[in-house]
Amino acid sequence: MEKTLVILKPDCMEKRLCGAVMDRFQKAGFDIVACKMMRLTDELLRDHYAHIADKPFFPALAEFMGSRPVIVAVLQGQNVIARVRELLGPTDSTKAPKGTIRGDYGTDVSVNICHASDGTDSAAAEIKRFFKAEEVFA
Ligand code: IDP
Ligand code: MG
Numbered sequence: 001m002e003k004t005l006v007i008l009k010p011d012c013m014e015k016r017l018c019g020a021v022m023d024r025f026q027k028a029g030f031d032i033v034a035c036k037m038m039r040l041t042d043e044l045l046r047d048h049y050a051h052i053a054d055k056p057f058f059p060a061l062a063e064f065m066g067s068r069p070v071i072v073a074v075l076q077g078q079n080v081i082a083r084v085r086e087l088l089g090p091t092d093s094t095k096a097p098k099g100t101i102r103g104d105y106g107t108d109v110s111v112n113i114c115h116a117s118d119g120t121d122s123a124a125a126e127i128k129r130f131f132k133a134e135e136v137f138a
Pocket of ligand 1: 035052061090091109110111112115116118
């Protein structure tokens with residue numbers, strides 16, 4: 001069964017939308033197999049966002065992502081990686097259609113409610129980055 005990593009970002013926490021966002025994942029048929037709350041350190045964020053660490057917006061993104069504790073979870077189900085990305089909508093919340101999580105709740109291209117892994121390799125690497133094997137109840 002496929003697994004993906006999601007992060008309920010600081011704007012999701014601040015707006016008290018964790019239940020609403022998780023509800024969409026669960027109503028789509030996906031199971032929560034790992035979950036915890038943590039504050040993302042600069043070191044963790046440099047790793048997690050290595051693919052964009054050289055972009056001019058990275059310092060502001062890292063400050064936002066570390067601004068308050070977040071909820072990190074692993075979801076499991078058929079085709080969960082692609083399906084969760086579809087449920088989120090595109091990165092830029094202002095371009096995300098209504099009915100998607102980012103379209104309904106996100107603010108802009110940076111403040112966009114939720115992270116989700118974008119492929120099989122990144123999902124495996126991200127799950128390992130945030131959870132010990134015994135913390136994943138798959
Ligand atoms: P994704 O979250 O849709 O996979 P990525 O390109 O992997 O998008 O970027 C990771 C995160 O970096 C985004 O979710 C968003 O918070 C932030 N980000 C991406 N592009 C921009 C940008 O052009 N300006 C500001 N922040 C951005
Ligand atoms: Mg990404």
